[in-house]
Amino acid sequence: MHGDFSRLVFRPDKRYSAVLAQQGRVQLDSDANEQALLNLHLARTLTRDLVGPHGGPRGAAGFGLSYQPKGKDPANLEISPGRYYVDGILVDSSRPVPGQAVADPTPQDAPADTGNPAAAPAPAGWTYWDQPDAYRGRENDIDHLPDPPFLAYVRVWEALVTAVQDPAIRESALGVTLPDTTVRTKVAWQVLPLSKKDGFDPGGDAGPDQVRAAFERWVGAARSTGRxxxxxxxxxxxxxxxxxxxxxxxxxxxxxxxxxxxxxxxxxxxxxxxxxxxxxxxxxxxxxxxxxxxxxxxxxxxxxxxxxxxxxxxxxxxxxxxxxxxxxxxxxxxxxxxxxxxxxxxxxxxxxxxxxxxxxxxxxxxxxxxxxxxxxxxxxxxxxxxxxxxxxxxxxxxxxxxxxxxxxxxxxxxxxxxxxxxxxxxxEWPRDSRGRPLLQEPHGVHVHYAPLAWVQGPTQVVDLRRQFPPLAT
Incomplete structure (x- = not known):
């Protein structure tokens, strides 16, 4: 996260449960940020313990995929709306509902502007080409979906958003000469393909469990090992x-x-x-x-x-x-x-x-x-x-x-x-008992993955999502 922070001190291995302010003390950004990250860690750890590595609520699970083969247009995936949890992180594939503009006043002799009520309603979900965080381009051959068979998976990470990227974050009453006050984090996601050319090959007759196991091996090999x-x-x-x-x-x-x-x-x-x-x-x-x-x-x-x-x-x-x-x-x-x-x-x-x-x-x-x-x-x-x-x-x-x-x-x-x-x-860096600096894995960006579907053809899409029922029935 590229924020203007004094430091980021949250460490799960310290097992802290809360940050408590004391009277008459200086308030620091690092303390408030530690509490925010601590809350996220507790909530996501609990969710992962209950749901598992990935899963969605039955009847409201997102990221169901349907495959449209190449024709006049490039091959495509339709992504159903809903919620899915990846390593305890809530990922929402629902498309925001667009607002309706107020009709412009028109002269008496001009056709009335009704705000275009006859326009087709926006789809509830996304597609491979218009998903919000992937920025796929039809003009780029590298972005096109491969021929089946291929695995479709979701890639998830926490993105930092500043006032440069979302001007609404800035309080306009403070004027343009003062710095922005806070930043935001958001869960970003991409639905991407994985095929034999990417080194992914679960075998010709692989079932869902074999495909999931092969995907776990691929994820392990893709992890950073730099320290x-x-x-x-x-x-x-x-x-x-x-x-x-x-x-x-x-x-x-x-x-x-x-x-x-x-x-x-x-x-x-x-x-x-x-x-x-x-x-x-x-x-x-x-x-x-x-x-x-x-x-x-x-x-x-x-x-x-x-x-x-x-x-x-x-x-x-x-x-x-x-x-x-x-x-x-x-x-x-x-x-x-x-x-x-x-x-x-x-x-x-x-x-x-x-x-x-x-x-x-x-x-x-x-x-x-x-x-x-x-x-x-x-x-x-x-x-x-x-x-x-x-x-x-x-x-x-x-x-x-x-x-x-x-x-x-x-x-x-x-x-x-x-x-x-x-x-x-x-x-400020961790040291051993002799004062020697300790090697650390990257502090970020932490990327999370979940398999969604094994696409073998237009009518052969094996759903790899996991779903769970509500606790109260």
Missing amino acids: LAARTDEPPSTEDACLVAPDSRYRGPENQLYRVEVHRGGRVGGPKPATFTWSRENGSVVFGIRAVAGVWVTLTALGRDGKLGLDVGDWVEVLDDAAVARDLASPLLRVEDVDTEAGRVKLSGEPPAGVARDAARHPFLRRWDHRATGLRGAPQADEGALRVQEGGWIDLEDGVQVWFAKDGVYRTGDYWLIPARTLTGEV
Whole structure:
């Protein structure tokens, strides 16, 4: 989650049940957020214990699929409305009911506007092509459904929504000069296909149980295995005489929440090795995009101050809702010029085709804070990001260092959060009894999966959902 947080401290292994405020104390965002995450954890754990890995209420279960083979139009899946639980997370496939506009007043000699009451009612569910969080495009061959047989499954994760993506979150009475107040999380989902070309093959005569077992093996193989540790150490000396070598503690001027995020997934080495980026503001420095014209990008604002603004040399990522949902890892671009009067920036290259051109997809630009420093352990740059180096300490800045464990498999979007504090001169990171930093699995993004249907043909769709009756009958 790329929010402007001081830190996120919820840890299930501590077995806390509530956060209680004390009188006369400072109120912190981290305490309130811990309670919110604690409530989610308790509710979802209970639901998973009762329902199992996945299931829906009988008579109201969502994500029932029907298959429409390719004809004049591409093959399609119809997704029934309803509710389904995946690892205790409520996922709703119902389409919101559109409102009806008030009819415009018309002159006496003009036909009356009745608000178009004869229009066909909106469908209750979704289809493969118009589902809200998948952003499938008929013009993209890679998005088309494969020929049967294939498995249809649902992919679920928790997405962060800011005022850039949903302007209604911002309180307009506060004006545009003040920052937004809060952010939201939402359960996002995608119904996707899985076939033999993806390495999924349960066998020609596989039944539902065999298909589910094969899917569990595929999910296990798709999990990230990357691990990271963090610490503070004395930064290396540089040739710049203006820099004073700090001691072994964190020497940053402010408290920060560092975010280390995998940009391009994969392994270390090979033609497309894994890369990462980092931010001292948890990746929360974002700017809404008004227009893209070649390498010039016009923004809704340039930032409240120098700390949260843009400068020449900054590395940025151009995104929108579709790029985020599809885990695109496009090359990062460098800011080459800042036109403060016009509210625009010149980038080192044109943003990827199809990204940030549609205002309905809420385009935005995210600033990252890594630079080519030439310091000890500095990784090699690759398309604007930094190559993952395993088995050694890598300097970020001001004494903050990270270590990637060997033989990791990384997924785009994997991230770790590292709070750094000026008063202690340290980063907050778990340690063993000897004070050594502990390797941690990614703090997110946690993705959950459930099989929905084994599609063998237009009339051969095996429902893999599980359903449960109500407790009260």
